[in-house]
Amino acid sequence: MSKSAIVDIGSNTIRLVIYNHYSDGRFKEIENVKAVARLRTYLGEDMNLSSRGVDKLLKILKSFREILEFHDIPAARCVATATIRQAGNREEIISAAKRETEMDIEILSEEQEAFYGYLAVISTTPADTALTIDIGGGSTEITFFEDRKLKQSHSYPFGVVSLKQQFIKGESITEEERENLIQFLQEEFSKLPWLKNKRVPIVGVGGSARNIAQIDQQQRDYEIAGVHQYILSGNTISSIRDQLFPLNYQEIEKVEGLSKDRADIILPAAEVFHQLFNYTGASYFMVSRKGLRDGLVIEMANETGEKVLNRESVIGLSIKELCHEFDINESHSKQMIFLAGEVWKQLSESGYWQLEAEDLKILQYGAALYYLGEYIDSESSSQHTFYIMANRSINGFFHRERVQLASISSFKNKLSLKQYLKIFPEWFTKEEMKKIREMGAVLKLAYSLNATKRNIVRELNITKCGGSLNFSVHCHGDFLAEKYQTEKQKRHLEKALRTDINMDFKID
CATH class of the missing domain: 3.30.420.40 (ATPase, nucleotide binding domain)
Incomplete structure (x- = not known):
């Protein structure tokens, strides 16, 4: 190291x-x-x-x-x-x-500054095609990338500090100053023909974007921590901008979520975001906590190239970091992915649910991180797993997806799942809740099938037999512990499927 x-x-x-x-x-x-x-x-x-x-x-x-x-x-x-x-x-x-x-x-150079911000965004967020904006004190970098390939970039010679100096003379902005600022920004954006009506997401990089997100989270009493990959709508940005503009700096300082040292420069930043959103017809505004410095260190660590230029690779690197940090046994993690994948695939083929590529991916990510919270305390591993994963940034996942992954990876039983998701009443539909429960039950069974972490299960065959399912489990070692745990925990999957499951362990 x-x-x-x-x-x-x-x-x-x-x-x-x-x-x-x-x-x-x-x-x-x-x-x-x-x-x-x-x-x-x-x-x-x-x-x-x-x-x-x-x-x-x-x-x-x-x-x-x-x-x-x-x-x-x-x-x-x-x-x-x-x-x-x-x-x-x-x-x-x-x-x-x-x-x-x-x-x-x-x-x-202006080009380098724009490039490193773009590199950080494609290496740490789910965005495949988007605009980025990084508004600093003296310049503003805007890029456009498509399929994670940089297509356009531009650096404006203005930032939040210079805009404040140029347009705001007193302790608050006047209506005339505001109109002048808006006209200036619209004229500047119109100089870039590739910006107009782009209709793609905008990724906001830097302290001003983070502060706008923090204000919104405070006002919403947001359920989880972190602003990286947080989504704001155009209406939300417009609302925050309208709330801030009538206030003087002393009043702005008291706004929850706003850093005190940004009280006098958040006004021009909010206007820049609002005008850019409208001018480009953006679909949404996502905040990236990763920017210039992260781009520099990514380059330094040789993390550029094809392996970070797709979302799956971004997630994979983040999952790898979590496994390392929480000392997850790599061999056990791979076995969990194998077992969970086999159960899900064979049950899908049997008509119990429809296999979709995205479902399988989230199941495999959950399998790799299942009961990660054991690192802290084995007795309460489920609770620790959910809290850590729901409140920790995982590159490549939107916040909603992160909570979904936390729910699957921490699954203990139906009651605990309801308790964990109680504070997220509008995040998931009834059908999505059902699928989370099914995935969690699959992982619970997979975990039982590798109870001793010896990877003794080599093959798994699932067949229908009347109104029940037979699981034929082929092992290459003594399966006493695995059989005991599986018989104990299979009820979660039985309830999810509303079907009896018979376990048949064999030594090959």
Whole structure:
């Protein structure tokens, strides 16, 4: 295992993020230190960063240097975006940083900044075709990708800090200022002919998008944690924007879900999102917690290429990370996938339910992670499994799908399933609830068939016999424990199917 670090010098904030890297290519964020610098406000009319701005930057970088030394990381990849890129004295800034902090500042081009945001989105979300918007302090990057391939990108030389400076002069925005801002944004968007009426999802990257999502979650009393892959409708964005605009900064600071340091810049961000949504005719707005820095580390970890350019691969990498983190036995996980797949497939062929490709996939993901919560406590493994998976970001899954997966992977019985989903009364239809229960019952049986985690079941044959089902289980070792657990737990599947099940264990 090794460590790496990225210093991201943005126009609004400066961050240091430290990662652990593993031999199999995985990486995990272990430290994330943020400093609000507002460097954009120190950029004068001559487009030079003032001495006060340079001093603030150097002070933050020196602080970061101490953290890097503590973690025994000799060098970080230090990147700068719009403000330093646009600064006339950028070479002097780079020299001062090297002299006083030993950090080599790499100025990202507009194209690079857009690309790394796109790379993070296709590597960590379900989006196959979408627009992305990453609005920073001094620039706004917009991309369009189709089938996860980048088609268009553009960097606007404005961001939330510069828009505030240009259009909002007091402690709140006036109606005239608002109209001027709207006209400006519409004119800017019209310069990109590929944006108009695109009618695809928009993926919002960065702090402003996260804050809009957090406001909505607070207002909805949202049931689970996390904003990554969270969906907002156009009406929701419009509503939040309309709620914020009459308020002054002191009132905005009190809005639940909003970071205090964004109180004065959330207004232009909300307007940008609203106007872009309407201009493109977007289908929905999804938030990505992964952005520029994640794109950089993905490239660093050699996670680019075909294996992350489809949704199944994105999910697979995330499942792999969960299995590693919660010490799931890889051999047992593969056996669970095999057993669950065989049960589901053969029951489908027998006419008990219709096999669909997406159903089989979610069943297999659930099998790989079944009773993940055993890592914390075996006695309450079901409860821990549901809570962890429902409240943890899983790349490639929308929130609704994540709760569905948590329900299947934690299945204990019908009563516990109802208890877990009690706080999600409108998330699933009655038919979907039935399918979740059926899948959970299949996994419960599969888990029993590998009770000792020795993978002794080599073959499984299911046949109809009158009004019941016969499970012929072929083993290559003593099956006493597996038989006991299966006879005990088969009732869950019997109730789901409304059919008696006879288990016949054999040693081959």
